[in-house]
Amino acid sequence: MIHLAEPNLTGNERKYLNECIDTTFVSSVGAFVSKFEEEVVRVTEADFGTAVSSGTAGLHMALKAVGVEKDELVCIPSFTFIATANAVMHCGAQPWLIDIAKDSWTMDPDVLAQELQEKAEVRDGKVYHKSSGKRIAAIMPVYTLGMPADMDKIKRIAAEYHLPVVADAAAAIGARYKGNNIGKIADVTVFSFNGNKTITCGGGGALVSANQQIIEKAHHLATTARCGIEYEHDMVGYNYRMTNIQAAVGCAQLERVDEFVEKKKYIREYYSKHLSGIKDISFFPEVEWAESACWFSGLVLSDKYEVKKVCELLKEKGIEARTFWKPVHQQKPYVNEERSEMKVADNLWKHVLTLPSSTGITEEELEQVVKAIKEIF
Ligand SMILES: Cc1ncc(COP(=O)(O)O)c(C=O)c1O
Known part of the structure; x- marks a missing residue:
């Protein structure tokens, strides 16, 4: 089977894991955690960063650190x-769901602006949902499939309403926005190092920022809000620290980040080069403002084909392919949340098919995928 996203663990992962065991530093204190934090900051060209146990934990801490409260x-x-x-x-807050732009699959700034204009009001410098x-x-824009959102426009809206911007860049390590790295575009940017990401720690996450206070607050909250080495805690914190074992894998992975991101881009190009011109097929979006990290390709x-059916046909040929995100407003826990019209999201998600995109995929395997798609279509 050619898998969708297999971790590539052929570097120093084993060596660094052995070091964790030999030194007994397997928990949330250890040289690899600090090294991993430094490396994430360096690779994303941020100023400050902290590692956490998952991307979800990172988003939770980022929201708390910028002041999101209950209700x-x-x-x-x-x-x-x-x-x-x-x-x-997890913050006790609720999402306000915004449609995406057709040309980027990221939060549509025009829809966001219109929603705020129609449904929100500013009082004493704060913004309230009228009803x-x-x-x-x-x-909180999302860098869909590793592609930065239309951040200048989103930041302009955020500034107008005095709102902080948290970027969910879960799969975007290696992406660029208007020629720059992505570590300092939003007030805080969050990465996931889950097993299916370009860089994995097995599981893990990190927050980076240009703002030291935000990172320190997130770090404090994620470390049970502990003050010093005594059992003194000044807030209700969380046990969200990354372990030295996770960070050991992450350090080995980050040594190869350029190579991995290059390979992801190569896979994207390979599929578009070899499959373009086939009727009923188009490709993932590209935009002029960003260079995607091409997490998945x-x-x-088209309407003529059912994605699930194509996945089954590919499976018979030894190829793993999958549907992609079902929008949040269609998920059971979120059907009643505030939302914009979903002209793009409602239609798009049913048409997206993800193909094998592992950084370890070989030329022969890519050829096999292309051949199988050509046969089906
Ligand atoms: C857009 C997005 N946000 C958040 C997450 C959550 O990250 P994690 O699985 O590390 O908790 C993911 C990961 O799969 C993701 O794709």
């Missing part, structure tokens, strides 16, 4: 992995 609202795109919305709920009276506390199928 508030956070604007997020509906076309995302459910963890984006879950992190909002519920809830305060709007943050905007795949196809957009």
Whole structure:
């Protein structure tokens, strides 16, 4: 079977894991954790960073660190992995679901602006949702499939309403925005190092920022809000620290980040080069403002084809392919949340097919995928 996203663990992972065992540093204190934090900051060209146990934990801590409180609202795109919305709920807040733009699959700034204009009001420098009276506390765009959202426009709206911006960049390590790295575009940017990501720690996450206070607050909260080495805690914190074992894997992975991101881009190019011109197939979006980290590659199928059926046909040929995110507003826990019209998200998600995109995929395997798609279509 050619898998969708297999971790590539052929570097120093084993060596560094052995070091954890030999030194007995297997828990949340250890040289690899600090090294991993430094490396994530360096690779994303941020100023400060902290590692956590997962991307979801990272989003939760980022929202808390920018001041999201119980009974508030956070604007997020509906076309995302459910963890984006879950992190909002973990704060006791609720998501306000916004449609995506057709040309980028990221939060549509025009829809966001229109929603805020119609449904929100500013009082004493704060923004409130008119019908519920809830305060709007943050905007959280998602870098869909590793592609930065239209951040200048989103940041302009955020500035108008005095709202912080948290970027869910779960799969976007290696992406660029208007020629720059992505570590300092939003107030805080969050990565996932889950097993299916370009860089994995097995599981893990990190927050980076140009703002030291945000990172320190997130770090403090994620470390049970412990003050010093005595059992003194000044807030209700969380046990969200990354372990030295996770960080050991992550350090080995980050040594190869450029190679891995290059390979992801190569896979994207390979599929578009070899499959373009086939009727009923188009490709994932490209935009002029960003360079995607190309987490997954795949196809957009016309109405004529059912994605699940194509997945079954590919499976018979030894190829793993999958559907992609079902929008949050269609998920059971979120059907009643505030939302914009979903002209793009409602239609798009049914047409997206993800194809094998592992960084370890060989030329022969890529050829096999292309051959199989050509046969089916
Ligand atoms: C857009 C997005 N947000 C958040 C997450 C959650 O990250 P994690 O699985 O590390 O908790 C993911 C990961 O799969 C994701 O794709």
